[in-house]
Amino acid sequence: MLDKSNRKWRELVTGKLAFRTDNLGLQMFLKQTSTRLGGQPAPADVEKAVAEIYGFFVKYERILQKELAIISK
Amino acid sequence: MNSHALCTVQETAELIRSGKILSLAGDESLLAQLPRGSWIAGTIPYFIAEDGGVETREKIFVTELAQADAAHIQIKSYTIDTIKNIARDAPENGYTVLILPATSPVHIEYANRARDYEDMFIKPIVGWISGVHLSDLGKVAPKVANGAVGSLLATEAVAMHVALPDNKMAVIHILNLFRQNSAGDVITFAQTGFSATTCRVNGAEVVLADYIATGKLNLALPLVADYNGAQINTSFQDINEATRQVNFYAPVFAGIEYRQAAAVGDYVHEFEALAQVAHTEIAFSCNCILNYLYGELQGRKTGDLNGPVTFGEVAYQLLNQTLVYLDIQTHD
Numbered sequence: 001m002l003d004k005s006n007r008k009w010r011e012l013v014t015g016k017l018a019f020r021t022d023n024l025g026l027q028m029f030l031k032q033t034s035t036r037l038g039g040q041p042a043p044a045d046v047e048k049a050v051a052e053i054y055g056f057f058v059k060y061e062r063i064l065q066k067e068l069a070i071i072s073k
Numbered sequence: 074m075n076s077h078a079l080c081t082v083q084e085t086a087e088l089i090r091s092g093k094i095l096s097l098a099g100d101e102s103l104l105a106q107l108p109r110g111s112w113i114a115g116t117i118p119y120f121i122a123e124d125g126g127v128e129t130r131e132k133i134f135v136t137e138l139a140q141a142d143a144a145h146i147q148i149k150s151y152t153i154d155t156i157k158n159i160a161r162d163a164p165e166n167g168y169t170v171l172i173l174p175a176t177s178p179v180h181i182e183y184a185n186r187a188r189d190y191e192d193m194f195i196k197p198i199v200g201w202i203s204g205v206h207l208s209d210l211g212k213v214a215p216k217v218a219n220g221a222v223g224s225l226l227a228t229e230a231v232a233m234h235v236a237l238p239d240n241k242m243a244v245i246h247i248l249n250l251f252r253q254n255s256a257g258d259v260i261t262f263a264q265t266g267f268s269a270t271t272c273r274v275n276g277a278e279v280v281l282a283d284y285i286a287t288g289k290l291n292l293a294l295p296l297v298a299d300y301n302g303a304q305i306n307t308s309f310q311d312i313n314e315a316t317r318q319v320n321f322y323a324p325v326f327a328g329i330e331y332r333q334a335a336a337v338g339d340y341v342h343e344f345e346a347l348a349q350v351a352h353t354e355i356a357f358s359c360n361c362i363l364n365y366l367y368g369e370l371q372g373r374k375t376g377d378l379n380g381p382v383t384f385g386e387v388a389y390q391l392l393n394q395t396l397v398y399l400d401i402q403t404h405d
Contacts, residue, residue, distance in 0.1 A: 020302040024245050028389050029194035031300035035328045036189075056195060062404050063242065 004054045008071050013049040021067050076137035077379045079122045082106050085133045094141035096170050098381035099133035104218050112220030113231045115172040115203030119382035126370035139356035139401050145236040148221040150229045153178045160192035164236035168243035171200035173230040174215040175384040184391040185324050197243045199399045201359045202385030245388045248347050248396040249304050251334035253297045260331045268320045282317040295394050296331040308393035323391045344368040348375035358398040359383045
């Protein structure tokens with residue numbers, strides 16, 4: 001899995017990385033996170049969101065291999 | 074016995090006494106007769122059962138929760154002040170079945186704010202909004218029941234937290250007949266809530282009721298938001314002609330872009346086709362009363378996805394016009 005410091009995680013939580021998945025929890029989590037952060041998020045808020053999403057991927061790594069492959073490209 | 078089936082009060086009581094872990098749905102008068110045990114329940118007289126959609130006040134719909142045992146469950150009631158702890162209270166690996174009484178303050182609180190609760194989306198929460206017979210709307214309060222203490226509750230929610238072994242994983246799925254009409258107007262709201270008077274349509278502020286009237290919108294078609302590929306509905310309830318307020322069955326959220334759903338060709342047959350999906354071990358399922366009504370599901374089957382017909386569905390947050398099911402996967 002990509003290191004938590006990789007820019008891809010920041011792009012994911014801010015909605016800059018176009019990303020589709022069929023995992024409902026991830027779909028909802030990402031939508032809520034990008035909506036909460038808005039267009040001009042504070043760096044601290046982005047880092048908090050990255051930690052949350054990264055934690056989600058760690059927990060569900062077994063069923064998110066397809067999604068991890070997309071993020072790792 | 075099928076683990077998702079309609080049962081008599083006597084049959085249900087026997088299952089409770091035998092130590093089964095149950096999620097129940099039925100008429101309040103039936104639930105009040107049950108012994109204490111490891112069960113939660115909500116009131117509703119509509120179900121999708123083995124023989125299809127059915128309305129009855131004579132039987133209880135019993136869901137024997139998959140992979141649940143008494144040593145690894147927790148039943149809790151939640152008030153408007155404690156519901157924010159629902160995901161934090163859930164096990165690290167497992168799932169939670171949550172039932173909330175329709176129109177109660179705890180239902181409104183959960184609908185508006187659940188997506189901001191700590192640990193929400195990290196832990197699977199599935200469930201439904203309890204209701205009443207449609208002829209009793211406004212006359213009888215929907216309720217939930219905490220079987221551990223034997224109480225029927227009109228103002229609290231009830232949850233069953235189920236811990237799973239490490240090789241099991243709970244995954245929530247939804248089946249939604251509706252898709253955004255990609256050519257439709259983009260509708261946004263300034264405030265989160267179950268009602269709205271104004272909104273923005275393609276950026277221009279309008280009175281929503283006027284927009285609906287002018288466009289002759291079919292209110293059976295919900296507003297749909299795209300959540301990274303998931304189509305999430307908010308259903309129209311009614312329009313207060315005096316105040317011009319449009320009411321919904323779930324909140325619209327500020328910052329989310331909605332479009333009305335594209336028209337559905339044949340609601341009944343398309344819903345039947347949608348239900349024929351691949352899934353493994355179904356722990357829980359429920360379907361919306363609007364699908365039951367508009368999809369004419371009385372007497373019709375929806376694959377093997379049986380359960381209560383509800384006044385709202387919970388798949389993490391409150392949904393509308395959606396079939397929700399929980400899948401338990403094994404990863405050895």
